[in-house]
Amino acid sequence: MARCILTVDDSSTMRQMITFTLKGANFDVVEAEDGVHALEVAKGRKLDLIITDVNMPRMDGLTLVARLRALPEFKFTPILVLTTESDQSMKMRGKEAGATGWIVKPFSPEKLMDVVNKVI
Amino acid sequence: MSSTAVPMVHGRASKYLDRSFNRQAMKILPGEFYATTEDEVIVTVLGSCVAACVMDPIAMVGGMNHFMLPVKQGDRDPDVFFAARYGAAAMEYLINNLLHLGAQRDRLVAKAFGGGNVLPGMSSDVGGQNVAFVRTFLSNEGIPLWSEDMGGPHPRKVYFFPHTGQVLVKRMERAHNNTVLNRELSYIKEFTGPSMAGEVELFS
Numbered sequence: 001m002a003r004c005i006l007t008v009d010d011s012s013t014m015r016q017m018i019t020f021t022l023k024g025a026n027f028d029v030v031e032a033e034d035g036v037h038a039l040e041v042a043k044g045r046k047l048d049l050i051i052t053d054v055n056m057p058r059m060d061g062l063t064l065v066a067r068l069r070a071l072p073e074f075k076f077t078p079i080l081v082l083t084t085e086s087d088q089s090m091k092m093r094g095k096e097a098g099a100t101g102w103i104v105k106p107f108s109p110e111k112l113m114d115v116v117n118k119v120i
Numbered sequence: 121m122s123s124t125a126v127p128m129v130h131g132r133a134s135k136y137l138d139r140s141f142n143r144q145a146m147k148i149l150p151g152e153f154y155a156t157t158e159d160e161v162i163v164t165v166l167g168s169c170v171a172a173c174v175m176d177p178i179a180m181v182g183g184m185n186h187f188m189l190p191v192k193q194g195d196r197d198p199d200v201f202f203a204a205r206y207g208a209a210a211m212e213y214l215i216n217n218l219l220h221l222g223a224q225r226d227r228l229v230a231k232a233f234g235g236g237n238v239l240p241g242m243s244s245d246v247g248g249q250n251v252a253f254v255r256t257f258l259s260n261e262g263i264p265l266w267s268e269d270m271g272g273p274h275p276r277k278v279y280f281f282p283h284t285g286q287v288l289v290k291r292m293e294r295a296h297n298n299t300v301l302n303r304e305l306s307y308i309k310e311f312t313g314p315s316m317a318g319e320v321e322l323f324s
Contacts, residue, residue: 055219057226
């Protein structure tokens with residue numbers, strides 16, 4: 001069974017690009033458009049990796065990371081932050097929230113898959 | 121952060137007082153964006169680059185970016201999103217800054233300019249690629265395109281007033297605008313190739 005990745009981004013264009021790259025590497029992909037939606041999608045689902053944006057309506061990506069880490073089923077699931085934010089203090093907030101890694105957009109498919117394969 | 125790691129930077133040029141409009145003006149260059157809550161004017165000159173003016177009319181927050189999609193070098197790479205990944209990030213830099221300044225995503229509207237066919241010696245229609253991207257992106261994201269002046273043979277000078285959403289466009293004679301063309305050509309060189317991706321950091 002293919003491993004499943006949840007990608008969370010409020011931009012449908014960005015979700016489309018990320019999904020295209022991941023499906024090309026034979027992963028199953030589920031999508032969510034913000035943190036609240038992501039928690040709904042993740043509920044009861046076995047996920048091998050979560051990739052989230054930071055700036056999103058309703059619930060931002062860093063809050064989402066902290067909320068996921070508080071759930072026993074996602075305590076050890078790798079979570080990558082994929083964002084335009086490159087500020088060091090923001091990265092530290094991501095690390096403290098429990099993120100596994102940080103990727104600054106625009107991503108290259110090769111780099112993204114390299115990181116995915118390292119953490120999954 | 122290296123200059124090529126992140127494609128868009130917040131406007132670096134200093135502001136000046138524009139006496140014609142009697143307000144502070146911010147001029148942005150290729151690869152830059154600027155977002156503000158102030159009653160200012162944002163100015164740029166476009167050849168085949170495009171500028172999206174995005175605003176939340178209720179919050180009176182607005183901004184402009186100025187970018188060009190990279191031209192793919194050869195057809196071996198099956199990556200259909202090669203250029204669009206860059207454009208999507210360029211749009212996101214601007215939109216995120218607007219949201220930080222108090223804009224709401226569901227209230228955003230846009231106006232778009234540029235994408236002229238002005239670069240000599242380019243085999244593909246660089247401007248046309250930029251125009252198509254902006255239209256598709258805004259449509260995908262549900263951001264209404266209120267007005268546009270894109271394509272054609274002219275460079276353009278654009279003045280955007282973020283408080284009112286008003287835009288003034290001056291179409292320029294191409295013969296007098298080598299500065300615009302040279303700036304765009306050096307921008308293309310700078311932002312094409314494998315270095316065009318953001319940095320990666322794994323937390324231990």
